[in-house]
Amino acid sequence: MPLFILRRLISFALTLVATSVIVFAVLELLPGNAAQVILGETATAESIAAMEEKLGLNQPAPLRYARWMGGLLQGQTGLSISYDTPTAELMAERMQVTLPLAVMAMAITVAVALGVGIYAASQQNKAGDVGVMTLSQLGLAIPNFWLAILLILLFAVHLQWVSAGGFPGWTEDSGGGVWPAVAALLLPAMALAAVQTAILTRVTRSAVLDTLREDFVRTARAKGLSRREVLWGHVLRNAMIPVLTVMGLQFGNLITSAIVIENVFVLPGIGRLIFQAIANRDLIVVRDVVMLLSALVILINFAIDVLYAWIDPRLKVAHG
Structure with a gap:
């Protein structure tokens, strides 16, 4: 197990480095002048030169990359041109909204998809299974931004249960609080979760059906366990490898x-x-935001790899 985690840590670090090179190359090494892009076409040569010096564009690309990565490793980020604030402060402030929103959407997705997917598998080719698959197909077809507008019209405009938009903050000092903040994120989380729930439901159903055909399931039933006990106590854990893979991709x-x-x-x-x-x-x-999002996605995939080893003991044996 320690060797397995060490290998994943090395892979995690190498992927981060490769990602940083790609992000840097796309934004700074492609044809075009970044200072010209920032200042616009009407900028004078003097203002462009001053901006290039401020951004360090007058230095060689390898040196700029090394300074950027060195700053990130020391916890120092660049200074936003628009806000005149370190990007780390901006991202930390904004992640207080995005991360809880993603967690809420993922919680809705997992809670609904696992239960409904297992139910559909247990009712294979019956009315319940057909109904679930029809609803999941509908969920795949609806764009999340269109669903968001429908949710606003229903719950904010007609029923007036929640606000149509905005975020009050997590503290009472900012005019909000925990419950007002959660209420403000509920509709966005539902809109985000709709498509992901449909996907995870279909993956869960397929994985459970494949596991139900295994010999150990027949053995468990022969010992007198009920179908419900077999589904939730034995089948679900063994079906979680493909489900976890999709969950990791979905959260990112x-x-x-x-x-x-x-x-x-x-x-x-x-x-x-x-x-x-x-x-x-x-x-x-x-x-810096693209790098942060990329790092989060890579970190989530690393966590999923570790969960694989916990769920499937065969991976511990295979990787030490």
């Missing part, structure tokens, strides 16, 4: 795809930050 996707939903609900999250940074041509913020 929920974080990175929040940009659309956050703009629909006017949430001050990381997605809205990168949207505003692109609009303001603040490439420093764009670079």
Whole structure:
């Protein structure tokens, strides 16, 4: 097991390095002048030269990359041109919205998809199974931004149960509180979770059906265990490898795809930050946010790999 985790840690570090090189190359080494892009076409040569010096663009690319990575390793990030604030502070503030939103959406996805997927598998080819598969197909077909608008119309405009948008904050000092903040994130989380729930439901059903055909399931039933006990006590854990794979991809996707939903609900999250940074041509913020999101996705995949070894003991034996 320790050797397995060590190998995954090395792979995690190498992937981060490769990702940083790609992010740096895309934003700084492609044809074009970043200072010109930031200042616009009407900028003078003197202002462009001053901006290049401020951004360090007058230095060789390898040196710029080394300084960027050295700063990140020391916990120091660049200074936003639009906000005149370190990007670390901006991202930390915005992640207080995006991360809870992604966690809520993932919790909804897992709670609904696992239960419904197992139910559909237990009712294979029956009315319940057909109904679940039909609803999941509908969930796959509905764009999350369109569902978000429908949710706003129903719950905010007609029923007036929640606000149509905005975020009050997590503390009472900011005019909000825990429950007002959770209420503000509930509709966005539902909109984000809809498509992911449909996907995970179908994956869970397929994985459970494959596991139900295994010999150990027949043995468990022969010992007198009920179908419910077999499903939840034996089948689910053995079916979790493909399910966990999809869950890891989904959680990363929920974080990175929040940009659309956050703009629909006017949430001050990381997605809205990168949207505003692109609009303001603040490439420093764009670079650091993309790197943060990439690191989060890689970290989630690393955690899923470790969970594999915990769920399936065969991986511990295979990797030491």
